Amino acid sequence: MSPLDEPARVARLTAMLDSGLDEWSAVLTNGASLKLAASASARDDCAVLTLPGMDLVVGSDYVRGAGFSMYEHGQMSDYDIGYYLVVANISDVAAMGSLPAGVLVVVRYPQDLPDAAFDDIMRGADEAARRYGTRIIGGDTGTADQLYLSGTALGVSEPGTVLRRSGAQPGDHLFVSGETGIAEAARRYFEHVADGGARLTADVEHALGESWRRPRADVDLGLRLASSGVVTSCQDTSDGLKATINQIAEASGVGFDVEAGNVRISPLVEQVAGVTGRPVEDLVFGGSVDFRLVFTVNGGATTVTDFLGQFSDAIHIGSATAGGEARLLQRDGSASELPGVPWRHV
Amino acid sequence: MSPLDEPARVARLTAMLDSGLDEWSAVLTNGASLKLAASASARDDCAVLTLPGMDLVVGSDYVRGAGFSMYEHGQMSDYDIGYYLVVANISDVAAMGSLPAGVLVVVRYPQDLPDAAFDDIMRGADEAARRYGTRIIGGDTGTADQLYLSGTALGVSEPGTVLRRSGAQPGDHLFVSGETGIAEAARRYFEHVADGGARLTADVEHALGESWRRPRADVDLGLRLASSGVVTSCQDTSDGLKATINQIAEASGVGFDVEAGNVRISPLVEQVAGVTGRPVEDLVFGGSVDFRLVFTVNGGATTVTDFLGQFSDAIHIGSATAGGEARLLQRDGSASELPGVPWRHV
Numbered sequence: 001m002s003p004l005d006e007p008a009r010v011a012r013l014t015a016m017l018d019s020g021l022d023e024w025s026a027v028l029t030n031g032a033s034l035k036l037a038a039s040a041s042a043r044d045d046c047a048v049l050t051l052p053g054m055d056l057v058v059g060s061d062y063v064r065g066a067g068f069s070m071y072e073h074g075q076m077s078d079y080d081i082g083y084y085l086v087v088a089n090i091s092d093v094a095a096m097g098s099l100p101a102g103v104l105v106v107v108r109y110p111q112d113l114p115d116a117a118f119d120d121i122m123r124g125a126d127e128a129a130r131r132y133g134t135r136i137i138g139g140d141t142g143t144a145d146q147l148y149l150s151g152t153a154l155g156v157s158e159p160g161t162v163l164r165r166s167g168a169q170p171g172d173h174l175f176v177s178g179e180t181g182i183a184e185a186a187r188r189y190f191e192h193v194a195d196g197g198a199r200l201t202a203d204v205e206h207a208l209g210e211s212w213r214r215p216r217a218d219v220d221l222g223l224r225l226a227s228s229g230v231v232t233s234c235q236d237t238s239d240g241l242k243a244t245i246n247q248i249a250e251a252s253g254v255g256f257d258v259e260a261g262n263v264r265i266s267p268l269v270e271q272v273a274g275v276t277g278r279p280v281e282d283l284v285f286g287g288s289v290d291f292r293l294v295f296t297v298n299g300g301a302t303t304v305t306d307f308l309g310q311f312s313d314a315i316h317i318g319s320a321t322a323g324g325e326a327r328l329l330q331r332d333g334s335a336s337e338l339p340g341v342p343w344r345h346v
Numbered sequence: 347m348s349p350l351d352e353p354a355r356v357a358r359l360t361a362m363l364d365s366g367l368d369e370w371s372a373v374l375t376n377g378a379s380l381k382l383a384a385s386a387s388a389r390d391d392c393a394v395l396t397l398p399g400m401d402l403v404v405g406s407d408y409v410r411g412a413g414f415s416m417y418e419h420g421q422m423s424d425y426d427i428g429y430y431l432v433v434a435n436i437s438d439v440a441a442m443g444s445l446p447a448g449v450l451v452v453v454r455y456p457q458d459l460p461d462a463a464f465d466d467i468m469r470g471a472d473e474a475a476r477r478y479g480t481r482i483i484g485g486d487t488g489t490a491d492q493l494y495l496s497g498t499a500l501g502v503s504e505p506g507t508v509l510r511r512s513g514a515q516p517g518d519h520l521f522v523s524g525e526t527g528i529a530e531a532a533r534r535y536f537e538h539v540a541d542g543g544a545r546l547t548a549d550v551e552h553a554l555g556e557s558w559r560r561p562r563a564d565v566d567l568g569l570r571l572a573s574s575g576v577v578t579s580c581q582d583t584s585d586g587l588k589a590t591i592n593q594i595a596e597a598s599g600v601g602f603d604v605e606a607g608n609v610r611i612s613p614l615v616e617q618v619a620g621v622t623g624r625p626v627e628d629l630v631f632g633g634s635v636d637f638r639l640v641f642t643v644n645g646g647a648t649t650v651t652d653f654l655g656q657f658s659d660a661i662h663i664g665s666a667t668a669g670g671e672a673r674l675l676q677r678d679g680s681a682s683e684l685p686g687v688p689w690r691h692v
Contacts, residue, residue: 009461009464009465009487012465013465013468013487016468016469016472017468017472017481017482021481024480024481026445026446026447026448026479026480026502028400028445028502028503028504029504029573030399030400030504030505032399032400032502032504034400034447034448034500034502036448036481036483046484047448047450047483047484049447049448049483049500051397051398051399051400051402052397052398052399052400053376053378053397053398053399054374054376054378054380054397054398056380056397056402058404058448058450058483058484058498058500059450059484059486060450060451060452060484060485060486060498061486062452062454062486062488062490062494064490064491099372099374100372101372101380101395102372102380102382102393102395102404104393104404104405104406104498105406106406106408106452106496108408115355118355119355119358119359122359122362122363123362126362126363133372134370134372135363135367135370135382136363137382137393137395137404138392138393138404138405138406139406140405140406140407140408140496141355141359142408144408144410145410145492146491146492148408148494148496150452150486150494150496152404152406152450152498154380154395154404156372156374156378156380157374158374158375158376158378227375
């Protein structure tokens, strides 16, 4: 279950939903059973179910239709929001290190939505699923008072290999799978342009728009991480880098020291910071929905150098500590809270 | 995937989503695989996946939050709509003859929703899942511009026992699991009252309201039907009785003769028809979301009498024909189209 906006709500909800959940299972007459390995709590991107011969992960993600800023500013077409809906859901499966195994989409639309627009949304959804080797296998479509989009993605894993948020240990190395902040930079940039602000080049604008039109879920990386045997926790950055690091810290009971000098900054983010006046670090750490993976690697089992030998694209940004908080360390040794504001789902 | 409102949209969608779908599967390194047995098309309540030792069904249902007439007329509380959301989703699993195996709920709410209201929605959802021996295992919660509710239910079946819409043969007996029309009568009645219309007794009003506050999914019946070995098709009446019969007819390539004299009419429906002036048959056959099961029984394998010996609550309402349409037969032998208007999801 994705994090709620209010921690107090999460806590109450988790306590209620989880009570007695360990004992629950669905058992067939032939003895085959389905048991829950990881609950509905806020701790993972997906629930994990133990089935004969495999683990099944399943997660749901709502995507704003009405109120989707990039869509309303004309940077995303109907096709693009269908595509985005499916990638957002598949990213939850990627974060568990699972193989995508079907997506269901709920697409409810205002009665006056043209046929072509509906077809485009579904075509985008279908293409995104195929892009990740899976398919749209169901859902619910029909009218509503506004455009409403949500989805559910399934994934399968070899037994016991699912990546969770909760396994990081002090001394583990902290990685991110790519640059963050681009999606948020794009959103802020096109709002800035809508307000009459100074523009960047057409190439930069295109690249910014593409971060929403063709987001990428790190499915292949997730699968490789799950089979590496040294990854102790993983989550995608669908609430932004700061929120993701904090959630792994909380679920694992560790802290993190993040080295400011190691965090890679996209030139796109720097340029948007330049024209909008928004601090670079707020974009990089704040609520940027880039669908990158943040993960920890067992510090006792492998060195950063050896790990990077196998996973050359990963960016080493810090390490897990015994302290309960995540800190940003500057080159001069000063430490501060991680910058940025998590994505608030509004 | 639930039926779209427009048949043309369904047809286009099905063609696109289903292309090449037979060949798709997710295969793990250990050889365990997940294959699709039934597709995303409009033909079933859930998709069916073939896993080692079991079949998994999965379906999503959107429920109007904003725009939910019974909620807006004060007949349903926040708890009740949470409960309803989960029963609506579990009913799709019941219609496949499967054992509920987890529900995910998407609950997005306006920022000013009080904590107590959110808790009540989730408590209703949790209680409904437990009522059917399953649990809320995930989902997505957070703010949105309006109240949005959707869910996904999983179910498990012994291999090859899942009930589908497509197996009815001419000569099969047609059954429904209970009275229909009550939910629609309730909706029409409380609209009528809101418009200042004459009221029925408090007992009747309570019973009408309960059809929405505590809807029932026919899970136990579905499981027994699936293991009976004589049920050839099944679907729940979440679009109303007429739509359900027509959809089984279309998916199976048969017609149906429905005996008007066999269809059982609830006294609640008769009383609402009396005060609202709405024809009884429009309520019974129209868009009443009663979550009853409509199913066909192999006419060559068993007689109606023998079947009713085992399933005494089932109501025998007609039989499948080679003709391509569903007809209502009166006692005098005259035939007409099935009455009523299917549920339009608005």
